[in-house]
Amino acid sequence: AQSVTQPDIHITVSEGASLELRCNYSYGATPYLFWYVQSPGQGLQLLLKYFSGDTLVQGIKGFEAEFKRSQSSFNLRKPSVHWSDAAEYFCAVVRYGGSQGNLIFGKGTKLSVKP
């Protein structure tokens, strides 16, 4: 069965430091991948998506992600973290055979930012 794994439950970084959030997926073919961010008590905001083409994807708020087929990974990165980036981050993949675009979510990584 398809799955998405986010190995890190909670990450703390200092403001201004670089960030990498890990995401691994299990799927034989090329997946459709997403990163969403959720602030406390709110819905999810799409940061970026990968469907095909260039494996380095640029998103909003200075985030980028790189699709690596050999590692089944889609890690999210940001060169310099801001305090406002503190939130929960979810990686997701479209469910195979899900013509309607059902998403399978990872369990999320909570990001805390130290001043």
Place this chain on the structure above:
Amino acid sequence: GAVVSQHPSWVICKSGTSVKIECRSLDFQATTMFWYRQFPKQSLMLMATSNEGSKATYEQGVEKDKFLINHASLTLSTLTVTSAHPEDSSFYICSARGPYQPQHFGDGTRLSIL
């Protein structure tokens, strides 16, 4: 960008009452809408998928008589929690997508049943 409005954002009600949550796509036609449930500090669990004008498809384990979903137009879907009980308390999030579009999420509804 695509905007999804979810209302209400927070509702508290007595056990046994029914609660309706609305999900609207404000600037695009949502051919498909999704309803999720999120428990504290956990990921989103898909409850059901609905296409405009047809019956919703429920995930395994979700009671369709308990969680009534209506997708009457291309911009509106509603989730009604019937005869709600404390165990139904949760954070409910809707999302919507148009053709060849990613899902866009509402801000969620926090439901508390006393």
